[in-house]
Amino acid sequence: MASAAEQLASNLNFSTFAKAEDLKKRLWFTLGALLVYRLGTYIPLPGLNPDAFAQAFRGQSGGILGLFNMFSGGAVERMAIFALGIMPYISASIIVQLMTSVVPALEQLKKEGEQGRKIINQYTRYGTVLLGTAQAYAIAVGLESGNGLVNDPGWFFRISTVISLLGGTMFLMWLGEQITSRGIGNGISLIIFAGIVAHLPTALAGTLELGRTGALSTPLILAIIVMVVGVIALIVFVERAQRRLLIQYPKRQVGNRMFQGDTSHLPLKLNTSGVIPAIFASSLLLLPATLAGFANTATLPGWATTIVGSLGHGKPLYMVLYGAMIAFFAFFYTAIVFNPKDTADNLKKHGGFIPGIRPGERTAEYIDYVLTRITVIGAAYLIFVCILPEVLISQTGVPFYLGGTSLLIVVSVTLDTVAQIQGHLIAQQYEGLIKKSKLRGGKRGR
Numbered sequence: 001m002a003s004a005a006e007q008l009a010s011n012l013n014f015s016t017f018a019k020a021e022d023l024k025k026r027l028w029f030t031l032g033a034l035l036v037y038r039l040g041t042y043i044p045l046p047g048l049n050p051d052a053f054a055q056a057f058r059g060q061s062g063g064i065l066g067l068f069n070m071f072s073g074g075a076v077e078r079m080a081i082f083a084l085g086i087m088p089y090i091s092a093s094i095i096v097q098l099m100t101s102v103v104p105a106l107e108q109l110k111k112e113g114e115q116g117r118k119i120i121n122q123y124t125r126y127g128t129v130l131l132g133t134a135q136a137y138a139i140a141v142g143l144e145s146g147n148g149l150v151n152d153p154g155w156f157f158r159i160s161t162v163i164s165l166l167g168g169t170m171f172l173m174w175l176g177e178q179i180t181s182r183g184i185g186n187g188i189s190l191i192i193f194a195g196i197v198a199h200l201p202t203a204l205a206g207t208l209e210l211g212r213t214g215a216l217s218t219p220l221i222l223a224i225i226v227m228v229v230g231v232i233a234l235i236v237f238v239e240r241a242q243r244r245l246l247i248q249y250p251k252r253q254v255g256n257r258m259f260q261g262d263t264s265h266l267p268l269k270l271n272t273s274g275v276i277p278a279i280f281a282s283s284l285l286l287l288p289a290t291l292a293g294f295a296n297t298a299t300l301p302g303w304a305t306t307i308v309g310s311l312g313h314g315k316p317l318y319m320v321l322y323g324a325m326i327a328f329f330a331f332f333y334t335a336i337v338f339n340p341k342d343t344a345d346n347l348k349k350h351g352g353f354i355p356g357i358r359p360g361e362r363t364a365e366y367i368d369y370v371l372t373r374i375t376v377i378g379a380a381y382l383i384f385v386c387i388l389p390e391v392l393i394s395q396t397g398v399p400f401y402l403g404g405t406s407l408l409i410v411v412s413v414t415l416d417t418v419a420q421i422q423g424h425l426i427a428q429q430y431e432g433l434i435k436k437s438k439l440r441g442g443k444r445g446r
Contacts, residue, residue, distance in 0.1 A: 020428040023184070023421065030183035033175055034194045040082045040171075041075040041195070045164055047157045052148045053079050061175060070406060075196025081168040083139070084132055086191050089173045092127030094276070100338055128173060129166070136165035184424070185417035193413040196406045224392060228407070231385055235411040238381045242267040243374050245367070247352045264352075268371055271378035272338055275412060276328035278386050278405040281322055319390065324385045330379035331372075340367040380407075 044050055057069075059075050069076035070083035100106040100120070109116035140161035144153040172191060179187030194276070210216040244265040344364035353359045357366045386404035 006366065020425055023424045023428065026182065026184045026424070027421075030179055030185065030190065031189075033179050033183060034149060034190065037082070037172065037175060037191055038073065038196060038198060040168065041073045041080050042082050045079050045083070046144065046160055047083060047151050048079055049149055049151055050078070052146070053143075054194065054409060056146055056149060070196060071192055072109065073198050075195075078141075081164045082172060084135055084165045084169045085195070086169065086172045086176065087186055088132040088135060088169050089124070089128045089176075089188065092124050092131055096124045097336055125173070128169065132166045132169045136162040139165065170404060177291070184420055185413070189409075189413045189416065192409055194257055196410055200410075227388070227392070230410055231388065231404070231407055234381070235408060236415065238270050238378070239415055241270045243270065243370060244268070245354055247347065248355055249350070249352050257429055266343070266347075266354075266367075267368075268338075268374060269378075270370070270374050270376065271330075271381060273330045273333040273378065273382075275405060275408045276333050276381070277326045277382055278408060280329045281325035281386075281403060284325065285318060285322055315394075321386060326382050326386060327379040330382055331375055334371065334375050334378075340364045340371060340373065343367055 020329070031069040041412055054077065057079075068085065068087065071087055075082040075085060096106070100110050106120065106123075107120050137158065140158040143149045144157065150157055173188075176187030176191050179185065193273075207216065207221065211218060211221045232372055244267050247264045247266050249262045249264075341364045344360060344367060347353065347363060354366060355362055357363050385408060389404045389407070
């Protein structure tokens, strides 16, 4: 089967794409949905003074607001109705995933198949509403506390802000689900991807402008470009890398016939946790600096000012904590999304086993042993990809959008989307081959 799929993939061409009507419809739907998302990032909140907010945002763009602005496609700097973006939904999804490993009732739902997943998705939507409401209200209160940011402060502004921001988040959640079901790729990931990519031309133009004014030398700009290309190549290599465990199935007898035992592989990704560790670590480390930026620096104690200053981009303490937190979340999230015991039980249930390893508990221990060691490689890769751009940002002033987290998201989503497009093309070509074989068989029968 694998060789047949590879043969079909090698035969894909433009004529195959031209015949794939369903794929073209899905692509057009995805592009249209992302265009709607981009238009929504330019619709401002009612009752806000845009000039005053733009000036206030420039003073906080280096903190967590800059990170959220990247994920929201620039909606935060314009304080648009999509300013919350899809982050409440992502946070709720992660919280529910964590709870499925702690709460027995949710863990049982996870094992019930499609019906259980629907219930868990519903809980995730409820969590999105709660988180989005809390965050939207906090934003409304924070805007009112600013000097001249709101034209008419009061409960009417707070309620309208909560409704606008929460409505924007729920619309994006629905739009992402529509892209996933009727378009190409994972809708939530593509929405974040579109927001980051929309700002990459600005980041590139800003870097070239620094070179024109002499702030960056030409050799340094070329070195940055080479570094970005190298990091992208590394991300592609590691994200597609797998550690395959050989799985064997015993011989089986059906009636009077004896069938040979089959073999397959259990693929374990080097980076099972994806980009989640980088996002969590960045959010937690930038939170103190953001809170201090909103507070009056004169009222902060000396120790707090020292800590906030040490947690700036490129500072040694920031780098050490950033790397440590990425490593922690890489192992933590991998343990949440992959359960070696469940995998071993499923193999035992279907008669599969790893050669030289006894089925059951010993198989689970072996899978956990291998997974722990490849996660070390995955965590080291994440630390390198995220720390290297941070050093360049702090030393050269390269725009924030060229950071490791943004590159990880862009490359990972691109790989997944291209793989889905290729899968649709292979399915289209495979259906064409089946139709041709049926027509030939019909003609021979006549």
